[in-house]
Amino acid sequence: xxxxxxxxxxxxxxxxxxGAKTAMRYAYAxxxxxxxxxxxxxxxxxDVKHNxxxxxxxxxxxxxxxxxxxxxxxxxxICVVTYPKDVVAMEKSHAYRGVYHVLHGTISPLxxxxxxxxxxxxxxxxxxxxxxxxxxxNPDVEGEATAMYIAKLIKPLGIKVTRIAQGVSVGTExxxxxEVTLSRALSLRTxx
Numbered sequence: 001x002x003x004x005x006x007x008x009x010x011x012x013x014x015x016x017x018x019g020a021k022t023a024m025r026y027a028y029a030x031x032x033x034x035x036x037x038x039x040x041x042x043x044x045x046x047d048v049k050h051n052x053x054x055x056x057x058x059x060x061x062x063x064x065x066x067x068x069x070x071x072x073x074x075x076x077x078i079c080v081v082t083y084p085k086d087v088v089a090m091e092k093s094h095a096y097r098g099v100y101h102v103l104h105g106t107i108s109p110l111x112x113x114x115x116x117x118x119x120x121x122x123x124x125x126x127x128x129x130x131x132x133x134x135x136x137x138n139p140d141v142e143g144e145a146t147a148m149y150i151a152k153l154i155k156p157l158g159i160k161v162t163r164i165a166q167g168v169s170v171g172t173e174x175x176x177x178x179e180v181t182l183s184r185a186l187s188l189r190t191x192x
Contacts, residue, residue, distance in 0.1 A: 005027050005031070008026075008027040009023040009024045009026070009027040010023070011023075012026040012027060051063045055070055057070040057099070057126065058070050058099060058100045058101050059084075059101065059102035059103070059104060059119050059122065060084050060087050060100060060102050061084045069087075069091075069099055070099050070100075073097060073098060073099050074097075074098065074099075075098070075126070075129065075130065076098070076129060076130055076131045076132070077098030077099070077131060077133075077134065078098060078099055078100065078127075078130055078132075078134070079096055079099070079100050079133075079134040079136050080100075080101045080103065080123060080133060080134065080135050080136060080137065081101070081103070081136050081137065082102070082103050082104075082105065082106055082137050082138060082143065082146075083103075083104065084102055086102070086136065087100050087102065090136065096134075098134075101119070101122070101123045101126065103118040103120070103123075103137070103146065105117060106118065106137060106138075106142035107142060107145050107146045108142045115149060118146070120153070123150065124153065124154075127154065130159055131159065131160060132160040132161070132162060133150070133154050133161050133162070134162050134163075134164060135150060135151060135161065135162065135163045135164070136163075136164045139166045139184070147163055151163075165188045166181070166184045166188065167181060167182075167184050167185025167186075167188055168181060168185045
C-alpha cells in the first residue's frame with residue numbers, strides 16, 4: 001500500500017460513519033477517477049468550505065446571509081431542531097411550512113455543554129410576533145432536557161410551545177419497539 005493511498009484513506013476515515021474499509025474503497029475510487037473528476041471533486045470540497053455559512057436568522061446552512069426558508073416563509077411559527085441535517089429531514093416530510101431555528105447542539109452536563117453553548121439566546125431574540133414554537137429535538141436524554149429547558153423559558157411569554165409527537169414509526173413491528181417508545185406512543189395516542 002502506498003503512502004498516498006494510506007493518507008487519503010485516513011482522511012476519508014475521519015468522516016462520520018466511514019470506517020477503515022469504506023475509507024479504503026473511497027481512496028481506490030479516487031484513483032479510478034479521471035484527472036478532471038478529481039479536480040471537480042477538490043473544487044466541490046473547497047467551494048463548500050468557502051461558501052457555506054450559517055443563516056443569520058435561523059442558523060441553518062446557506063450560501064447567502066439569510067437562507068431561502070427564512071427569506072420566503074412566515075416567521076410566526078418556529079420549529080426548533082438540533083442540527084442543520086434535521087432541517088433537511090423535516091423538509092422531506094413536506095408537512096411543515098414555517099421557519100426553523102437550529103441550536104447546533106443540545107444541553108448535556110455530562111459533556112460540559114450548557115444553554116450558553118447552544119443557540120438558545122438567539123432563539124429568544126426571534127420570538128417577537130411568534131405564535132408557536134415547535135420543539136423537534138431528538139427524543140433522547142439530551143434532546144428532552146433541551147426541549148424542557150426551552151419550553152420553561154418560552155411558556156411564560158404567552159407563546160404556544162409544542163413538542164413533536166414520538167412513538168412507534170410506520171412499518172415497525174411492536175415486538176421490536178423499546179419500552180420507552182411504546183410508553184410514549186400510548187401516552188400520545190389520538191382519537192380516531
